[in-house]
Amino acid sequence: MKIPISKVVLLMTIIPLLVTVFSLSVLADSSSIPVWVKNNAKWWSEGSISEVEYLKSLEYLITKGIINIPQKIEVTAAQTPLTDDERAQFFVVHFSDGLIEKPFTVYTFSKFESTSSQSKGTELFKFPMYYFKDKAEFLLEGLPSVDKKDLYRGIDRWMTRGTTLSPFAVDIDVVAGDGTVIQTWTYTNCQPTAYGTYLQDVINFYQYSGQNKSEIRDRVAFSCTSVLLEVP
Secondary structure, three states: OOOOHHHHHHHHHHHHHHHHHHHHHHHOOHHHOOHHHHHHHHHHHHOOOOHHHHHHHHHHHHHOOOOOOOOOOOOOOOOOOOOOOOOEEEEEEEEOOOOOOOOEEEOOEEEEEEEOHHHOOOOOOOOOOOOOOOOEEEEEEEOOOHHHHHHHHHHHHHHHHHHHOOOEEEEEEEEEOOOOEEEEEEEEEEEEEEEEEEEEOOOOOOOOOOOOOOEEEEEEEEEEOEEEEEOO
């Protein structure tokens, strides 16, 4: 049986990383590893946090001397020639009529994931993405803020009388540093399916605020009947 080239390349990338991670685990005293590091390992295996975020937790263990490295290990990110003006920097989310009585736009979401039912699960390296022809779903996450009050009003309306409301559309622009819209995810016939506010109190974890302290975040999930990826 022939193995596709893409899968061979992926395995060649993954295997060295797993060898490094498991080698470090052997050298560490498991009783001295903080609980949040163990949680990060679990979340990474479930695809809830990125590989970069997990490597940051390993870096913390090395810095604090919890893990002893027998030889120097360097972890470098892939280099890109793109400037901040040329690459994606933020999201702009446009909500149409239906969530509330009038359209509104939010500029302060820190995270957007386009997902579907097939991209959920606990398999290793199960990254969030939209699988074609599957039911379109997505989530938005950020810091609770005054500019999102219309969103919160809409969530309240759907929590109390969602069955009597009409589905709405959501357009999500992926914007470069110079303000150029790189792509737009256009969702139709949407409704919110989940919402929560929580405290992210793991200090050595990527912070949306850029400050090395705990922060309150909120997350909202949507389910829609269709999605299109548009390029201006």
